[in-house]
Amino acid sequence: MISELPQEVYDLVIDHLWDDKVSLAACSLTCRAWLPSSRTHIFRDIHLKSPSACFRFKNLLETSTIAPLVRKMAVQAYHFLHKHPALRDEDTMWESRIPTLLSLLPGLIELEIACLSWSTLRLTAAKESAFLSRLAHLKHLTLSDVHFETPAQVLSVLLAAPGLETLRFDRVYCNSSLPCVSLESLVCRIPKACTPPPPPSSYAPIFPMSNAGGQALRNLTLRPASPPNFVIDWLLATGEVKLRNLNVHWRDRRNTTALCALLSAAGPYLEHLYMELTNGVAVQVQDEMNFGLLTALRSVCFEGFVLPDCGTCFSAMISQLSSPFLKRVKISLLARWADDLRTLDWKQLDTALSRERFAGVEVTLHVNIAMSRANKGVDARALVELSLPRFQKLGILQVRCT
Missing domain, CATH: 1.20.1280 (Monooxygenase)
Incomplete structure (x- = not known):
């Protein structure tokens, strides 16, 4: 040509x-x-969802020079899905080839694993060493519906990836009945040891402190059923948490101190915060956390509040916000009855939002009211707008009703 x-x-x-x-x-x-x-x-983005896809990719690696071109790999098994029953019954031997394939990809920086039982990887000592060494180059890791057999397996993955910038744990399960292990006892790539400062607040890590990586992490997502303590211990062990984006769905009322410790440690750097909390967790976080420490916040979203039980929680949290960079605040409320909206201390909320630091800030209130005859004819939007007159002179109010 x-x-x-x-x-x-x-x-x-x-x-x-x-x-x-x-x-x-x-x-x-x-x-x-x-x-x-x-x-x-x-070949930048490879998706493996079946034995045939795995074997074709393996043959391609052996007969071509594409290995350095692969930057992202997504592995989709079907161990915990109700769909695709035929695929769930297929031979799982192909999953044991995944560690070997990963070790052949020198340019891999992003890995996604979904619906997988860690035991099906069949990691021998040699395979595990090669597999973990490849994780050292990752920048983005997503684990979704992954079941680990021991806490040591979870920690080995975290410790092997000190350069992670994005970490997403979405329903990551672990057999918590097994004894915990120390960070130092795991065989993986760890930076040179140092003595980091103790974690903030009164949070006591499960594992001894260690310089275990995580300094590069900027984006973290923790969804329900995931083992948050492992991740938080790993981060706090760095001595300085520089998260920019934090997305947490917290259900464990016994472990809110860990969440508050993470928020406090990330305070000077955190820019975007999304929190979905149950009522019980929200009450405890309100008592234990000072959101005024989040001095770099640009946007914050609170979800999961159910009225009337949690009426004062988000008002107290909003009143603590002090970041001069704040641009957007979103609050999602769930009410069984429209009259539950009247139980809120709107005057307190209006006072908190009418401070000078909220000038020009866009506040979105998403009100979810149960479908019921008793709720017909109630204009929730008008009720909210009439209850926040001072803020509307200062900022931007968006009300959404469903």
């Missing part, structure tokens, strides 16, 4: 097709000059 344009121009055009696999495949077959740019995008 005779080129009338510089190759760089063609490469830029191909780059714009990064998410169009059909067009990229066509470009890769057009001429040799277009092949490198096309392959870069075609």
Whole structure:
């Protein structure tokens, strides 16, 4: 093919097709000059969801030079899904090949594993060493519906990935009946030891403190059923938590001190906070946490509040916010009866929101009222708007009713 344009121009055009696999495949077959740019995008993101996909990818790695091009791998098993019963019954031997495949990908920086029992990886000592060494290069890790057999397995993964920037634990299960282990007892890549300062507040970590990595973490998501203490211990062991985005769905009332310790440690750096709390957890967090420590907040979202039991919690939390960078506040309320809205201390909330630091701030109140004849004809939107007159002169009020 005779080129009338510089190759760089063609490469830029191909780059714009990064998410169009059909067009990229066509470009890769057009001429040799277009092949490198096309392959870069075609093999950047690999999804393995079945034995056949795993075996095809394995053969491709053995017969080509695409391994350095793979930047992200997503592994989808079906151990805990009600859908795809045929796939759930398929041979699980293919999952044991995943660690070996990962060890062959030098450019891998993002890994997603879903619906997997960790035991099916069948990690021998040699395979585990190669597998964990590859995790050291990860920047983004997502574990969703993953079941670990021991706490040591969870900690080994965390300790092996000191360069993580994004970590998402979504329903990660662990057999908590087994004895805990110390961070130092695990064989994995750990930076040079140092003596970090003790964690903030009165939180006592389950595991001894250690310089265990996590300094690069900026985005953290903890959803229900995940073992939060392991992650929090791992982070607090760094001595300085520089999270920018924190998304937590907290259900454990016995463990709110750990959550407050994490928030306090991340206070000077945290910019975006999403918290979904049960009523009991919200009450305890209100008593234990000072949200005034979150001095870099730009947006905050509180969800899970059920009226009338939790009427004072979010008002108290809002009154503590002091970040000069705050731009958006969202509060989600759930009420069985429309009259439950009247139990709120709207005057206290209006006073908290009418402070000068809330000038220009957009506040969204999402009111969810149960469908009932008793709730018909009640204008929740008007009730909220009439209850916050001072703030509406200062900031932006958005009311959504469902």
